[in-house]
Amino acid sequence: MIPRSVPLIFFLLFLVPEIATVSSLMAKPNCTETCGNISIPFPFGIGTGCSMNDWFSVDCNKTTAESPSRAFLSRINMEVLEISLEDSTVRVNSPIISSGCSGRGANISINMTGSPFAFSYSNTFIAMGCDNRALLNQIEPEIVGCMSTCSSSTEGKENSYCSGNNCCQTRIPLGLQVFSASLGSAEDPINDQGRNQCKVAFIVERAWFRNNISSPEVVQYYMQYVPVILDWVMYYGTDIPEGVTLYYDARNSDAMYCDPPVNSSTSGRLGLRTETLYSNSTTCWCNDGYEGNPYLHDGCTDIDECKIPGVNWCSGMTKCVNVPGLYKCELDKAKITFLILGAATGLLLLLVGIWRLYKLVKKRKNIELKKKFFKRNGGLLLQQQLSSSDGSIQKTKIFTSKELEKATDRFNDNRILGQGGQGTVYKGMLADGMIVAIKKSKMVDEEKLEEFINEVVILSQVNHRNVVKLLGCCLETEVPLLVYEFIPNGNLFEYIHDQKEEFEFSWEMRLRIATEVARALSYLHSAACIPIYHRDIKSTNIMLDEKFRAKVSDFGTSRSIAIDQTHLTTHVQGTFGYLDPEYFQSSQFTGKSDVYSFGVVLAELLSGQKPISYERPEDRRSLATHFILLMEENKIFDILDERLMGQDREEEVIAVANLARRCLNLNGRKRPTMREVAIELEQIQKELFMHNKVVKNLKTSGMKFPTYGKLLGLLLQ
Structure with a gap:
């Protein structure tokens, strides 16, 4: 049994208002229960026969199509804001x-x-x-x-x-x-x-x-x-509709209760009344355990306390059984049966648990070993870098060692794509069929650890079509692993210096590759969320995808800098032949240092020669020096790649050569920015496109077409 009190019932009604709304009828049958967003309970009502009498009649007026309907008490013409049966x-x-x-x-x-x-x-x-x-x-x-x-x-x-x-x-x-x-x-x-x-x-x-x-x-x-509050009462006598008896001794039941008629010696439920106004009146409400409208016939309905969480006190081996106005707790045989079965199941689970415990101990040792590798391979440093990135780093997938071993057939030598100073790259296939390149770094020592973690952080910030995309990493192996998108056609160095007769490395392709690399570096320098200096631009770090689009790779020595910084002071790092002499002398790396290295790549594309060659005289072993001297001697065509001869591209070659010469200026301040380089290469590429289009049209018409130089001269006249 629970205490029967009015406050408890009000608590229940407010606790689950949706139950009261659905289960209780507040208006008379076939009468409208609401006007706009206002509930109209009996004895109030909308329409003929829906209210107790004319005093309780409500008009529901629709003012505009946009605003909700408004309710008015018909006899006193006052707008209704809210009606309370509980408080009358x-x-x-x-x-x-x-x-x-x-x-x-x-x-x-x-x-x-x-x-x-x-x-x-x-x-x-x-x-x-x-x-x-x-x-x-x-x-x-x-x-x-x-x-x-x-x-x-x-x-x-x-x-x-x-x-x-x-x-x-x-x-x-x-x-x-x-x-x-x-x-x-x-x-x-x-x-x-x-x-x-x-x-x-x-x-x-x-x-x-x-x-x-x-x-x-x-x-x-x-x-x-x-807004004001009006008290209202129910009178006996002529206000009572036919078939309804409001005498408290006739209406009182288990479900509802009415106050005795108010007279000179009683004050009724509201308390604050006068004999003149409230004489011969009463107030009704639903008893504890019931809800609804006490002024309707059978308007108070039973509350099922068993369906209201936290209301009934049944627990343990008892279950709640609802009775009119109350509830009771009975012994639950099903729970007892379940308890016996649970004990038997528990014993079985204990035995299984002992066996699994053995497995878990073994597995935990393996986990501890992986944690050791994670810490040794720079996992804590990576977490620190990621946490200090202010959300600019994209979420990188963490691969398990098991996934990558399966993808590379346990790092089979037949899957090796290439080897470099920082590790070995394997070709792998993930469980979803995706082909990837997996870089297995060399044993990480304290000197190489920062480079490895830096490559992860840098690539996580970069999103550009001409930059190799980092898909994820794995640090729980003896040596760290990086997972990249697979670039099928190798690197630019191979196509420049390892000549293949079956492959035509045309001027159009070289110019396009140079433009794409310039765009990527321009993005890194000025369009990325944090300016990034690559610090190791060279032809072996420029990959070519299935459509021979350029992809800048290998960010192991790259650094990001604050937006207001102009340079980065570090130990000199880079590849001999591509290294900015100004950076070599001052240890201050700027965006113009990447421009110098890109200038060497342009010289490679034009000449087909390696950045360092012992076949050239000692003072010209550096391609950059050799290239600048030939430009000063006006002998650029002496160094031009023989595969470009006869392609009638003199003006374009000279334009690119002059751009390379500006990039290779020993004074970094006189070099163009990567953005300026990219814009100039894009302009040369557009002019080449227009030239090819004109030539194609002339060929189609059968007309004899001029050379690019003659055509340019005609256009300038």
Whole structure:
């Protein structure tokens, strides 16, 4: 058993309002239950025969298509805001009476004499305005009102905005049914400044006024109505519809209860009543364990406490059984059976657990070993780098060693794609069929650890079509592993220096590759979220995909810098032949150092020669030096790759050669930026495209077409 108390039932109703809404009928059958967003419970009702009598009849008016419908009490023409059966109250809009206020309509008084409605004692009478003497009318012989002054001082007054200065308040009489007020001036001969100013008076819900109105001006100039609470009662006699008996001794049952009729010796449930208004009236409600509308026939329905979580007290081996108005706890045989089966299952699980424990100990040793490798391979350093990146690094997939062993057939030598100074690259296929390149770094020592982690961090920040994409990494193996997208056609060095007769390494392809590399470096220098210097640009680090598009790779020595930095001071690192002499002397690496290395790559593409060659004289073993000297001697065509001879590309070759010469300037400040290099190469590429298009059209028409130089001369005339 649970205590039968009204507060508990109200708690249940608020705890699960959706249950009460679905299971309880609040209006009479075939009558509308709502108007807009307002519930209309019986004895109120919309339409003929839906209310207890005319006093409780509600009109539902649709003002506009956009706004919801509004409910009005038909007899007293007051807008309904909320109806409460539990408190026997209705919340309505009450007009504001004014004097000397421009823009307001005619003052409306309220007379509810003879109705079951009266102003609740939870309201208060308010007067606002400078020098306002407001009195309630038609309540003789009593005099109820208040007077506000024009003083602006609020010192030491609680609720200072309505404590007499421009605003005053007082309680209303019990059972008030008429609201009409007279407004005037106190006629103070010393201070008459408020005599002709705007004055207002109104009855308002006390709690609403305290929480929503902070100054008199809000009401005086912006409001026409304020909310008030009306008490309502049910009378015996002629108000009772046919077939309904409201005598408390006849209606009282297990489901509902009605107060005895109010007379001179009883006060009823509301307490604050007068003999004149509430004589021969009653108030009903649903008993504990029931919910609904006590004014309807069988309107109070049983609450199933067993379906409401946290309400019933049944637990352990008992189950909740609902009974009308209550619930009871009975022994649950199913739970007892389940307990026995559970004990047997538990014993079996204990045996299985012992066996699994052995497996877990063995597995844990393996995990500890992987943790050791993770720490040794720079996992903590990687986490630190990622956490300090402010969210700019894309999420990198962490592969398990088992996945990558399976992908490379346990790192079979037949899967090797290439070997370099930082490790070996294997070709692998993941479980989803994706072909990848897996870089197995050499044993990481303290000197190489930062390079490896730096490559992960740098590539995680880069998203460009001409930069090799890092898919993930694995640090739980003896040596760290990086997983890249697979680039099938090797590196640029092979196509420049290992000539293949079956492959035509044309000028158009060389120019396009140079342009793509320039775009990637321009992106790294200026368009990436953090400026990135590659620091090891060379032809072996430029990969070619299935469509021979360039992909810049190998970021092991790259560094990101703050946006406001102009250079990076480090130990000199790079590849001999591509290394910026200015960087070699000062140890200060700038974006122009990458420009120098790219200039060497341009010289490679033009000449087909290696960056360092002992076949050249000692003072010209560096391709950069040899290239600049030939440019100064105006002998650029002496170094041109023989595969480019006869392609009639002199002007384009000279334009690219001049660009390479500017990139190779010993003074870094005189070199162009990578953005300028990319723009210039794109322009040369566009001119080549237009030339090829014109030539193609001429060939199609059978006309003899001029050389590129002659064509350019004709266009410039």
